[in-house]
Amino acid sequence: xxxxxxxxxxxxxxLPLLTGLIAFSLKEEKVVKSFAxxxxxxxxxxxxxxxxxxxxxxxxxxxxxxxxxxxxSFSLKLDGMGQLLCLLTAISYxxxxxxxxxxxxxxxxxxxxxxxxxxxxLMGVFLATDALVFYFFWxxxxxxMYFLSSQWGGEKRIPVTFKxxxxxxxxxVLMLIGILYIQSKTVSHSFSLNAFYVVELSSKAQxxxxxxxxxxxxxxxxxFPFHTWxxxxxxxxxxxxxxxxxxVMVKMGLLGLLRWLLPVFPIASYVxxxxxxxxxxxxxxxxxxxxIRQDDIKRLVAYSSIAHIGLMCAxxxxxxxxxxQGVMLQMFNHGINIIxxxxxxxxxxxxxxxxxxxxLGGLAQKAPVMAIxxxxxxxxxxxxxxxxxxxxxxxxxxxLMNAKSNYYLWFTVLAGLGIILAxxxxxxxxxxxxxxxxxxLTAVATDLKLNEKLALGIIVGLIFWMGVYPQVLLDVTDNFxxxxxxxxxxxxxxxxx
Amino acid sequence: xxxxxISAILGVVMMFSGILLKQKTAVRxxxxxxxxxxxxxxxxxxxxxxxxxxxxxxxxxxxxxxxLFNTIVFVSTxxxxxxxxxxxxxxxxxxxxxxxxxxxxxxxxxxxxSFKSLLILFLGIEIISIPLYILTGSDxxxxxxxxASLKYFLLGVFSTGLMLMGIAxxxxxxxxxxxxxxxxxxxxxNALLITGMSLLLFSMAFKVSxxxxxxxxxDVYDGAPTVFTSFMATIVKAAVFIAFIRLFDDAFEGLQPQxxxxxxxxxxxxxxxxNITAVFQQSVKRMLAYSSIAQAGFMLLSLYAMNTEAKEGLxxxxxxxxxxxxGIFAVLAxxxxxxxxxxxxxxxxxxxxxxxxTILLLSLAGIPLTAGFLAKFYMLKATIATPNSLWLxxxxxxxxxxxxxxxxxxxxxxxxxxxxxATTGFSPFFKWTMVLMASLVILLGxxxxxxLNWLYF
Numbered sequence: 001x002x003x004x005x006x007x008x009x010x011x012x013x014x015l016p017l018l019t020g021l022i023a024f025s026l027k028e029e030k031v032v033k034s035f036a037x038x039x040x041x042x043x044x045x046x047x048x049x050x051x052x053x054x055x056x057x058x059x060x061x062x063x064x065x066x067x068x069x070x071x072x073s074f075s076l077k078l079d080g081m082g083q084l085l086c087l088l089t090a091i092s093y094x095x096x097x098x099x100x101x102x103x104x105x106x107x108x109x110x111x112x113x114x115x116x117x118x119x120x121x122l123m124g125v126f127l128a129t130d131a132l133v134f135y136f137f138w139x140x141x142x143x144x145m146y147f148l149s150s151q152w153g154g155e156k157r158i159p160v161t162f163k164x165x166x167x168x169x170x171x172x173v174l175m176l177i178g179i180l181y182i183q184s185k186t187v188s189h190s191f192s193l194n195a196f197y198v199v200e201l202s203s204k205a206q207x208x209x210x211x212x213x214x215x216x217x218x219x220x221x222x223x224f225p226f227h228t229w230x231x232x233x234x235x236x237x238x239x240x241x242x243x244x245x246x247x248v249m250v251k252m253g254l255l256g257l258l259r260w261l262l263p264v265f266p267i268a269s270y271v272x273x274x275x276x277x278x279x280x281x282x283x284x285x286x287x288x289x290x291x292i293r294q295d296d297i298k299r300l301v302a303y304s305s306i307a308h309i310g311l312m313c314a315x316x317x318x319x320x321x322x323x324x325q326g327v328m329l330q331m332f333n334h335g336i337n338i339i340x341x342x343x344x345x346x347x348x349x350x351x352x353x354x355x356x357x358x359x360l361g362g363l364a365q366k367a368p369v370m371a372i373x374x375x376x377x378x379x380x381x382x383x384x385x386x387x388x389x390x391x392x393x394x395x396x397x398x399x400l401m402n403a404k405s406n407y408y409l410w411f412t413v414l415a416g417l418g419i420i421l422a423x424x425x426x427x428x429x430x431x432x433x434x435x436x437x438x439x440x441l442t443a444v445a446t447d448l449k450l451n452e453k454l455a456l457g458i459i460v461g462l463i464f465w466m467g468v469y470p471q472v473l474l475d476v477t478d479n480f481x482x483x484x485x486x487x488x489x490x491x492x493x494x495x496x497x
Numbered sequence: 498x499x500x501x502x503i504s505a506i507l508g509v510v511m512m513f514s515g516i517l518l519k520q521k522t523a524v525r526x527x528x529x530x531x532x533x534x535x536x537x538x539x540x541x542x543x544x545x546x547x548x549x550x551x552x553x554x555x556x557x558x559x560x561x562x563x564x565l566f567n568t569i570v571f572v573s574t575x576x577x578x579x580x581x582x583x584x585x586x587x588x589x590x591x592x593x594x595x596x597x598x599x600x601x602x603x604x605x606x607x608x609x610x611s612f613k614s615l616l617i618l619f620l621g622i623e624i625i626s627i628p629l630y631i632l633t634g635s636d637x638x639x640x641x642x643x644x645a646s647l648k649y650f651l652l653g654v655f656s657t658g659l660m661l662m663g664i665a666x667x668x669x670x671x672x673x674x675x676x677x678x679x680x681x682x683x684x685x686x687n688a689l690l691i692t693g694m695s696l697l698l699f700s701m702a703f704k705v706s707x708x709x710x711x712x713x714x715x716d717v718y719d720g721a722p723t724v725f726t727s728f729m730a731t732i733v734k735a736a737v738f739i740a741f742i743r744l745f746d747d748a749f750e751g752l753q754p755q756x757x758x759x760x761x762x763x764x765x766x767x768x769x770x771x772n773i774t775a776v777f778q779q780s781v782k783r784m785l786a787y788s789s790i791a792q793a794g795f796m797l798l799s800l801y802a803m804n805t806e807a808k809e810g811l812x813x814x815x816x817x818x819x820x821x822x823x824g825i826f827a828v829l830a831x832x833x834x835x836x837x838x839x840x841x842x843x844x845x846x847x848x849x850x851x852x853x854x855t856i857l858l859l860s861l862a863g864i865p866l867t868a869g870f871l872a873k874f875y876m877l878k879a880t881i882a883t884p885n886s887l888w889l890x891x892x893x894x895x896x897x898x899x900x901x902x903x904x905x906x907x908x909x910x911x912x913x914x915x916x917x918x919a920t921t922g923f924s925p926f927f928k929w930t931m932v933l934m935a936s937l938v939i940l941l942g943x944x945x946x947x948x949l950n951w952l953y954f
Contacts, residue, residue, distance in 0.1 A: 067944075067945070067946070068946075069946065069949070070878070135865065136865040136866065139864055139865045139866075140865060140866060143859075143864065147912070150909070150912070150913050151912060151913060157913070158909055158913050158914075162905065162909070165901070165905070166898065166901060166902065169898050169901055170895070170898045173894040173895075173897060173898055174891070174894065176874075176877065176894065177877065177881065177887075177890050177891060177894060180874075180877055180878050180881045180890075181881055181887075183878075184878075184881055184882050
């Protein structure tokens with residue numbers, strides 16, 4: 001059943017899955033924490049191996065027989081984007097565990113077990129090259145997240161996370177219809193990605209299938225106007241879960257666009273590109289304006305995330321290589337940056353019991369190290385040169401400027417406005433939390449603990465590394481982006497007429 | 498043929514066991530032993546060992562499809578008895594009779610899963626229905642149970658009348674009771690045949706509680722003792738579905754243009770009514786009654802599509818639905834409070850029960866990794882392959898999304914809410930049977946071939 005030597009992709013899923021199941025049975029909080037941390041480190045090691053030593057064609061593929069009669073097989077592949085996103089997932093988990101080491105939860109075994117199961121689901125989504133397997137993991141990543149948020153979240157967690165669940169569930173079942181329809185149209189009645197890429201669909205069919213798929217991905221990212229679940233869910237979830245949700249899980253939607261939407265429906269993507277870009281850009285402006293008015297740090301970061309994702313979505317529909325490479329880079333960077341922000345938010349919330357900026361102030365005097373870290377990460381969030389996000393956003397704007405759309409200039413200018421607004425709310429946030437008068441609450445503030453310094457230090461290290469030398473990551477995805485752009489190029493259709 | 502004869506004999510045996518055996522445990526063990534014998538006999542027949550050969554003159558045909566379905570039914574009944582046999586004894590004094598009636602119903606099920614003649618269909622449906630009327634009213638001192646029984650009886654008899662009328666008209670048009678008519682005799686679809694077929698369609702829709710013929714369902718399911726509701730809503734309903742699809746596949750395949758639209762409309766209404774009404778229920782038992790209507794709507798899709806995938810899918814659906822619903826009802830029967838609040842905080846007191854219940858509920862909601870997902874998946878796949886049915890598919894999945902709402906209310910109550918102590922204890926045996934059911938659901942969700950390979954021996 002298995003071919004030999006093809007285990008990297010498989011291990012990336014099976015490792016967190018098994019350790020997650022084992023974690024359910026552990027009782028001591030310390031033991032569970034260390035166990036989960038070690039497991040995430042092991043996954044990271046496998047992921048890095050896949051990028052470096054074992055980076056050969058056959059190592060990165062995995063196929064096993066499964067549900068043969070209905071045309072599906074359990075096939076995984078680590079292509080450029082897969083490598084990048086698996087690396088992001090693998091890096092995120094140790095950072096999340098390390099950053100929130102001091103937080104304690106009721107029933108820690110269930111908490112960490114579900115976190116690891118979610119990781120297995122996420123890896124599966126990033127690796128699957130079979131539509132049915134993709135759908136399986138798409139849902140499986142959601143279930144542990146739902147339980148995590150509903151069990152350990154804030155006061156209003158039950159209705160809020162339920163809304164999140166129903167939203168994404170509706171999107172994914174609509175996608176399932178699309179998958180089934182395309183499968184019935186493929187020559188070999190297969191669910192495999194390659195069969196999907198060569199399937200002949202009329203442009204009318206492409207149009208409605210496009211929206212079935214897009215809805216699922218748009219809800220997940222989220223793109224305006226399907227974003228309403230997001231700020232509430234981010235706010236109510238326990239912060240480690242929020243880190244995974246915003247840092248890694250939103251990438252599921254972007255990956256969906258890049259792997260399952262554009263190459264399968266190139267005509268519809270071209271036709272509807274303007275509409276989607278308009279929605280994305282509207283989302284950037286809208287979310288940034290709301291972020292300016294927020295008092296709760298968590299909600300502010302949540303809205304800022306909508307704006308960032310909107311820019312990535314717009315750049316994807318620019319459909320050129322520069323834009324794609326920018327998106328790849330930015331998917332990784334956004335994940336790192338936002339996890340950094342959440343770690344500090346979590347520290348603030350745990351120390352002071354509040355997330356309201358109006359109740360904080362003057363922290364820089366009491367906790368200078370925290371202030372330095374926060375400022376660096378926040379500046380990376382608004383894409384200052386030398387930080388990681390600058391490279392990504394620069395490439396994306398370059399992509400937008402060269403988009404085939406008639407309105408490319410408008411899109412670029414309006415998206416650029418988003419950057420300015422981002423500077424407004426981010427700098428304002430820094431000012432209100434770290435500067436100004438020290439009040440009763442912040443007077444007793446203490447600085448970072450060792451584990452927090454370590455996690456944030458790694459993040460800041462990554463920020464500068466990717467800011468100065470992003471080529472490492474760009475090389476990983478170079479082939480993938482080029483192939484993608486070739487696949488979605490429909491200019492030959494125009495020439496014929 | 499094995500199962501048909503043995504189940505009838507076992508029914509009689511159970512009736513006498515009440516007189517001969519004084520201990521409750523003994524009666525229960527005889528029933529469980531009986532169902533195991535039945536299951537083994539049926540599996541042997543699948544392998545080709547037939548104990549009894551009776552010339553039925555082509556009126557009954559035990560093909561692989563029928564035998565596989567019988568196996569699913571017997572396995573479900575076995576699990577049902579393992580979980581709920583004690584509850585059956587609590588319903589009334591004549592507990593041995595209840596077991597006997599259950600075996601007679603199984604006898605009827607073997608008939609409706611294998612009929613090739615309309616007469617046998619009628620016989621089978623009646624053998625199923627009459628014991629059900631009795632079981633519904635078995636809680637004699639409970640007014641609701643009596644009311645449910647009477648209601649069920651009156652409406653059931655009415656629909657049986659319709660069915661008989663339909664059979665008569667079809668006989669008039671075709672000149673035979675056999676469902677697969679002589680291919681040499683061509684029958685033009687005339688008014689007689691169409692009317693007969695429509696009457697059969699409506700009466701079968703009544704039996705599977707498809708809207709707008711569903712009005713008896715919530716009251717009857719609610720009024721009947723919970724153990725019997727469990728049996729009625731799962732095994733019996735699945736059996737009638739098999740009869741439904743066999744009837745329309747064999748007898749009326751040529752008339753598909755005439756009935757397909759009817760089925761589409763009935764399916765859509767059933768899905769809508771079942772799901773939307775379930776959202777507003779406060780009692781879990783009533784919610785499950787409406788959920789059974791909603792699930793029937795999904796199963797109707799197999800009738801609408803009527804291709805190989807649909808038939809395979811219906812088997813998976815029957816298995817998935819029976820397993821999940823029997824498990825949930827078994828837990829419900831042990832609760833003192835049937836409202837959603839009754840489940841509050843169950844996860845804290847009974848983590849294992851709560852976890853297995855969650856898996857079963859996820860299966861009903863159609864979340865991947867469970868049998869329920871594959872069941873829905875097969876239905877959708879079969880439907881999408883038929884032309885011009887996209888609207889129905891989209892409607893069906895949106896309704897499936899609605900169903901998530903009420904299934905998750907139970908999960909939310911168990912895990913995220915603080916609760917009171919409102920359960921009678923669960924024995925270790927009960928817990929492990931629940932674990933077995935949950936693992937079966939997941940196993941079937943991962944490897945449907947385990948079940949479907951039996952079809953193609």
